[in-house]
Amino acid sequence: MISYLARRVAIVLVSLFGASVVVFAVLGILPGSPAQVILGTQATPQAVRQLSAQLGTNKPLWVQYLHWAHGLLLGQLGRSYVSQQPIGPQIARALTVTGPLVLFALVIGALVALPLGLGAALYNGKVSGTFLGALSQVGIAVPTFVGGILLIIVFAVALPVFPSSGFPGWSQPGQALRSLVLPAITLGLVEGAILSRYVRASVLDQLHSDYLRTARSKGLSRAQALWHHGMRNAMVPLVTVLGLELAALIVGAIIVENVFSLPGVGQLLLNAVDNRDLLVVQDIVILVAAVVLVINLLVDLSYHLLDPRVRDEGQR
């Protein structure tokens, strides 16, 4: 187990290093130096040179990369080229919006997916099962931003129950929660629809298994047999999907924050792209990539803990 763990962690570290090089290279191929972008086309070459020296962008690319990577490892994300503000606190502030949003969405997603998927599996082959399956299919095909806009039309324009955009800050907790309701439902419904497909497939697998038939022949009802014998097995693939879903939610939040004008990480990222504030883009992208990699690692490890067969296979 320890050697497996070490190997997986090593792979994640290598991937993370690779990802950081990719991000740096992609954003570094840009024509025009950041100093030029900040000062505009009217600036004198002298002023541009001076600012380049100040920002450190006149050094060779590999030196710049090392400087950036070194800072990341120490938790120093640098200062924005545009606003001159330190980037770390900005991201931290944005996370107080994105974090709760993703968390609520995850809960809503699970609340939608478990009954929907379980129902679709238990009533498989019957009209109600097909209907539940179709419902999730429909949910998958609705893009998050369209879902969000539909919710705005119904619950903010037609019936003004929730705000359609903006975030008052956590100093007003009630208002803040209210403005997260529609965004969280938007994200959660779509992700829940996707997740329910996996719940259905996973539970169906168990329902068709030999040991469940044995349990049934002992006289347990289908629900009892599933609860006592099938659930743990059904959970294994679900943990994977839950992990993938979490990654999808983080990315989905970028779009949803834009729909509802929430000042989260997604909005910070998109504003940075608009303002060509490349260090901010670079920092956020590598952080999201790191989170995705760590989630994948945790999923792999939990697989390992839940299923002894995978444990043996992992020894290869």
Next chain:
Amino acid sequence: MTVVVVEAAGARSRAGLWRWARNPSAVVGGTLVGLVVLTALVSLVWTPYPPLAVDPSHTLARPSWAHLFGTDEYGRDVLSRVMAGSRISLYAGVVSVLVATAVGVPAGLLAAERGGIPAQVVLRLSDILYAFPALLAAITLSAALGASTTTAMLAIGIAFIPVFVRVTRSNALVVLGSDYVLAARAYGRRPLAILRRHVLPNIATTVIAQMSLLFSLAILAEAGLDYLGLGTTPPTASWGNMIETGQTYLSQDPLLSVWPGIAIFVAVLGFTLLGEGIAELRNARLGRSA
């Protein structure tokens, strides 16, 4: 003799058609995909109005016989723009899926056939790409290269490469471990010939099913980028950027962003169902449960 063979082949394809016709996912998916493709083809030669023609006297008009879906903030016909937008979505889907397939499938085959260091290199590179979900990859790339349909498609295609690497590798490994491949090796067939004659035909359906599923995800991602202003930019009509501008006029005319939303829904549902239908038919043929 020849006649008998032809007849048998005919009977088999009829049976194949019949299986298709009885699979609801394949039928509904195929129909919706057909509808979208047809719309795109028709829009090349005919739309009710030119998609870019403005009419300042008829801005934000409600649906009527003259403008079935109404008009937008410049008085442009929304139906015409939705029709024209289908081209962007299909184009983005085709290019990004082709990019992902063209790189991912050979890389997956290489990893399966060679094993060892080549496999490790392929898998680690694919791990790195896997850290960038399509949308994140596209945002990064458009920060560097500027917003355009091409940037968006390219980024989505690159982000999908790991999916094809994994699907191809795991399926190819199963085929490569089979007795008939062992027999072919013993017979002296070269690795490339084995890949071409045994592996590719056997994994083709799975790969095609995956292509259809990713096609739907590509349409979603591209529309999302357009919505964020990082893909196809106005005035070119795309479903995503139409929704974005429509959101500005939500209180005056909510339908403005609903029409292109329905279009995305139809296209995505179509390609998802088609992909699932293909996978179900394949599993049914192999006698597995779906």
